């Protein structure tokens with residue numbers, strides 16, 4: 621399964637990534653960051669496809685996408 625990593629200190633909680641994820645993989649965390657907002661994180665058990673829409677959309681480049689080899693070739 622692919623997954624994403626969101627840098628909590630780079631996220632401004634604009635929720636653009638949440639709005640574009642076709643698998644509803646992203647949720648808000650419950651820990652404030654340096655901006656004084658609750659940054660996004662990947663949900664437990666999320667079925668990320670590695671589509672990269674979230675990372676492409678993020679205006680702060682806070683998201684890294686890690687794809688599995690199997691999904692890379694699909």
Ligand code: SF4
Pocket residue numbers: 623624640641642643644645646667668669670671672673674675685
């Ligand atoms: S890579 Fe695609 S499926 Fe995975 S969290 Fe981002 S938008 Fe969602």
Ligand code: SF4
Pocket residue numbers: 626630631632633634635636637638659660677678679680681682683
């Ligand atoms: S698009 Fe980027 S800055 Fe906006 S909520 Fe998602 S991770 Fe945070």
